[in-house]
Structures are given as C-alpha cells and as structure tokens.
Amino acid sequence: MSTDKKIKRPRGKAALNHGKCIACGARCESSCPVSCIEMNPAGEPTVLAEKCIGCQKCVKVCPAGALEMTFTPEELAILAELDKQGAVTADELDDEARELQQRLAAYRGVWVFVEQTEGEAAKVSWELMGKGRELADSLGVRLTAVVMGEGVEHLCHESFGYGADQAYLLDAPVFRFYRTEAYLKGLCHLIDLHKPEIILMGATGLGRDLAGAVATVVGTGLTADCTGLDVDDKRNLMQTRPAFGGNIMATIMCDRFRPQMATVRPHVMHMPEFAQRSGEIIRISCPVQEDEILTKVLEIIQDNKGDDHVDIAGVEFIVSGGRGMMNKENFAILHELADELGGTVGASRSAVDSGWMPHERQVGQTGKTVRPKIYIACGISGAIQHLVGMQDSDLIIAINRDKDAPIFQVAHYGIVGDLFEVVPAITARLRELRMRGGVADGNVIKQAIGA
Numbered sequence: 389m390s391t392d393k394k395i396k397r398p399r400g401k402a403a404l405n406h407g408k409c410i411a412c413g414a415r416c417e418s419s420c421p422v423s424c425i426e427m428n429p430a431g432e433p434t435v436l437a438e439k440c441i442g443c444q445k446c447v448k449v450c451p452a453g454a455l456e457m458t459f460t461p462e463e464l465a466i467l468a469e470l471d472k473q474g475a476v477t478a479d480e481l482d483d484e485a486r487e488l489q490q491r492l493a494a495y496r497g498v499w500v501f502v503e504q505t506e507g508e509a510a511k512v513s514w515e516l517m518g519k520g521r522e523l524a525d526s527l528g529v530r531l532t533a534v535v536m537g538e539g540v541e542h543l544c545h546e547s548f549g550y551g552a553d554q555a556y557l558l559d560a561p562v563f564r565f566y567r568t569e570a571y572l573k574g575l576c577h578l579i580d581l582h583k584p585e586i587i588l589m590g591a592t593g594l595g596r597d598l599a600g601a602v603a604t605v606v607g608t609g610l611t612a613d614c615t616g617l618d619v620d621d622k623r624n625l626m627q628t629r630p631a632f633g634g635n636i637m638a639t640i641m642c643d644r645f646r647p648q649m650a651t652v653r654p655h656v657m658h659m660p661e662f663a664q665r666s667g668e669i670i671r672i673s674c675p676v677q678e679d680e681i682l683t684k685v686l687e688i689i690q691d692n693k694g695d696d697h698v699d700i701a702g703v704e705f706i707v708s709g710g711r712g713m714m715n716k717e718n719f720a721i722l723h724e725l726a727d728e729l730g731g732t733v734g735a736s737r738s739a740v741d742s743g744w745m746p747h748e749r750q751v752g753q754t755g756k757t758v759r760p761k762i763y764i765a766c767g768i769s770g771a772i773q774h775l776v777g778m779q780d781s782d783l784i785i786a787i788n789r790d791k792d793a794p795i796f797q798v799a800h801y802g803i804v805g806d807l808f809e810v811v812p813a814i815t816a817r818l819r820e821l822r823m824r825g826g827v828a829d830g831n832v833i834k835q836a837i838g839a
C-alpha cells in the first residue's frame with residue numbers, strides 16, 4: 389500500500405454484540421448524535437448501519453460491552469497498515485479526543501502538599517517529595533511544594549532540600565491551624581491559578597480529609613493509600629494500591645481529568661537525602677478571609693496517650709507477634725527481644741482482634757505501614773494484608789513452624805521452628821553478644837540467628 393497519499397482512518401460502524409445487552413435503559417440510544425439507534429421491544433438496540441457515523445459514543449456508554457465497532461475486510465486491511473506505520477496523527481483523532489487532549493495539556497507540573505503542624509513538616513511530605521522528584525523528572529516538569537500555614541516560609545527552604553524546584557507559599561493567620569474549609573479554599577484557588585497535572589498528599593488524617601474535599605470540588609479522581617506511583621507515556625499517573633481486601637494490587641489511572649490526585653501513607657516511599665539546594669518561593673495572596681470560615685479553633689488539647697504510647701511507624705526495630713503467640717501473656721518474650729534490640733513490639737491483625745495488643749501496634753493494610761531496619765515476624769502467616777504493611781523493611785526475619793507459610797516469601801531469613809524455643813534463644817544470644825560490646829544492628833542479629 390502506498391504511503392504517499394494520506395490514508396484516512398476508517399471509523400467503522402457500531403453493531404450489537406448479540407447476547408450481551410442487559411437492557412439497561414437505552415443509554416446508547418440517547419448517546420447517538422445522529423439517531424441511528426432504535427430499541428426493539430426487548431430493550432435491545434438496533435443500529436441503522438447506513439446512518440452510523442462511527443463516533444463510538446454508544447460503544448463507550450454501554451456498561452456491558454454489548455455494542456462494538458465493526459469494520460469491513462477492506463477497512464481492517466487499512467487499519468492494519470496504519471497500525472504498522474504508527475500512523476495515528478492528531479487530525480485523525482475525533483473531536484472529542486482532541487478536545488480532551490487540549491484540556492489535559494493545560495495542566496503541567498507535579499505538586500507535593502507539605503503537611504505541617506505548628507510549623508513542623510510531617511515526614512511523609514518529604515517522602516513524597518522524593519517520589520514527586522522522580523515523577524517530575526520523568527515528565528520533564530518542575531516539582532512544586534505547596535506550603536500553607538502561618539510563619540512557615542522555612543518549610544519552603546526545607547522543601548528545596550528534599551528536591552522541590554519551587555514552592556507556592558500561602559502564609560496567613562487563617563491557615564495557622566488546619567481547618568478543612570480554609571485549606572480547601574486555599575488549595576483550590578492555587579489549582580485554579582496554576583493547574584498542576586499531579587498532586588501528592590500524605591495519607592494522614594489531615595491529608596485524607598483535604599485530598600477528598602479538593603478532589604470533589606475540582607471534579608477529579610483521587611486514589612487513596614497508594615503503594616506505588618509511576619507515569620505512562622501519555623502522562624497518566626499509574627497509581628498502584630491494594631484492592632478487594634488486599635487480595636490484588638490494582639493500578640488505577642485518571643486519564644480524563646486533571647489534576648491526578650493520590651495519597652500515600654507514611655513510610656511507604658523512601659525518604660530522600662536532604663541536600664542544601666535553593667529554589668524559587670512564589671507568594672500567593674491569601675484567597676480566604678477569617679469571617680468566611682465557620683470553624684473556629686478554641687483550644688488545642690495535646691493527645692496524651694501515656695508513657696507506653698509508641699508510633700511503630702517510626703521505630704527502627706520491630707518484633708511482631710501473630711496468632712501463633714497463643715495469648716497475651718506470651719507477648720512477654722517478644723518484649724524481651726525488642727528491649728534487647730532497642731525496638732518495640734508490633735502485631736498482626738489476628739493478635740489485635742484477639743485483644744492481645746492494642747490497635748495502634750497493628751502492622752498492615754488496616755494498621756500501620758512500617759519500614760524498620762529489622763522486622764522480626766513471630767507466628768505470623770504472612771497474609772497479603774500484613775505483607776503490604778511491612779514488606780519494605782530493610783531486613784525481615786520470619787519465625788514460623790510452617791515451612792510453607794507465605795511470610796517466608798518476603799523474609800530475608802526464615803527460621804522454621806517453634807517460636808517459643810527460637811525467640812528466647814535469639815534473645816539470649818543477643819544478650820551475650822551485647823555483653824561483648826555488640827550494638828543492635830543487622831550484623832549482630834544475623835550473628836544471633838546464626839546467618
């Protein structure tokens with residue numbers, strides 16, 4: 389086939405895929421711009437082929453795949469040739485696709501929302517800055533920190549150190565304490581002004597609240613609790629997260645709306661190195677007045693959870709127990725081992741549900757995501773919902789009497805045996821090594837387990 393002359397891409401005709409129609413209520417009929425669909429008494433569409441212009445609208449609205457595009461053998465040959473040449477050019481895209489492309493192209497740049505309390509940034513914001521840097525480099529755009537608060541200019545400089553090229557600074561008394569209405573107005577105003585293609589936020593209480601509100605107001609998609617982020621060659625953000633109770637990992641894309649918004653839990657992404665770098669601070673005049681905000685902060689009451697409260701998400705050594713611990717009292721041997729390491733005790737959901745450990749110690753999909761230097765799983769089978777919360781730990785040691793337990797698939801070292809014998813033996817060996825001057829690290833624990 390000659391390529392000298394421009395070949396027009398055949399549009400085909402819509403046709404019924406017999407047996408698939410669910411008689412959903414004739415959305416296909418109303419979607420047709422040339423009225424070429426008629427409904428039969430059974431509620432199934434009949435496409436008048438001579439009138440069909442191949443716009444595909446009916447095919448796109450059908451929820452059951454009951455309408456499909458069909459092509460004559462000649463048209464199929466042309467399509468095959470065009471595909472071989474990769475010959476889809478802009479003017480061959482239909483009007484809708486072109487309009488969509490233009491709409492999406494107005495949005496450029498990657499933003500990271502810098503969450504702060506009393507001027508101190510949440511670490512997850514810097515973890516996201518590291519991931520944001522990678523995404524911005526892949527897309528060839530600037531990485532922007534969004535800093536909101538009162539007296540928070542120092543966070544812009546900190547953002548540059550973690551990789552941001554520039555920072556939008558919304559600094560005003562109305563942003564002193566987080567209130568959804570004020571931050572929502574501020575962030576939506578910024579989005580309206582500068583149109584980013586991607587916004588990342590921490591999946592913290594604040595981040596979840598704000599991200600959901602912003603996505604609703606600007607009319608875009610939001611993927612919560614992502615565990616992986618990447619971009620495809622069409623600038624779509626590929627947002628991976630556990631789905632269906634954690635049994636599969638789904639990659640979600642928001643390919644028709646911008647900005648693409650994602651939240652990520654603390655400790656899921658790597659903390660980038662801090663380096664002295666500079667960037668541009670762009671001050672944005674405050675778009676919110678105090679009297680527009682209905683919520684007033686009267687008093688800040690510190691959350692006092694007592695001396696034994698630990699945020700396991702930030703701990704370097706974790707010894708976790710599961711259903712294999714048999715009862716609450718048996719956790720004492722894990723506390724001994726954790727003390728020896730200078731760490732703390734975590735738990736699987738089964739152990740928490742049994743009342744052996746408090747929920748704040750739960751590791752996994754509905755607990756905390758942890759990334760310690762050493763994670764020792766004792767009597768934990770390794771269900772996917774547990775693994776998503778700890779599989780990025782630097783060193784994983786699993787103790788289980790079932791040699792086929794899935795936990796061994798993510799463990800760097802696995803000990804098949806009875807935890808009630810193995811754990812005290814490791815503790816005793818560590819104690820011995822410590823007496824000889826060893827410090828709790830990967831090497832000493834490897835020595836203790838004989839690796």
Ligand SMILES: Cc1cc2nc3c(=O)[nH]c(=O)nc-3n(C[C@H](O)[C@H](O)[C@H](O)COP(=O)(O)OP(=O)(O)OC[C@H]3O[C@@H](n4cnc5c(N)ncnc54)[C@H](O)[C@@H]3O)c2cc1C
Nearest residue numbers: 710711712736737738752753754755767768769774789807
């Ligand atoms: C929506 C959803 C969210 C969830 N979120 C979480 C979550 O955040 N975190 C979480 O952990 N789970 C979560 N789960 C539950 C998860 O599916 C598993 O049920 C749970 O992780 C199992 O806990 P376990 O490994 O302690 O218990 P089990 O699966 O019962 O495993 C016990 C293990 O102990 C071993 N064992 C028993 N005795 C000994 C011994 N003496 N010595 C050595 N080994 C021994 C056994 O061989 C077994 O492998 C969630 C589930 C759902 C549906």
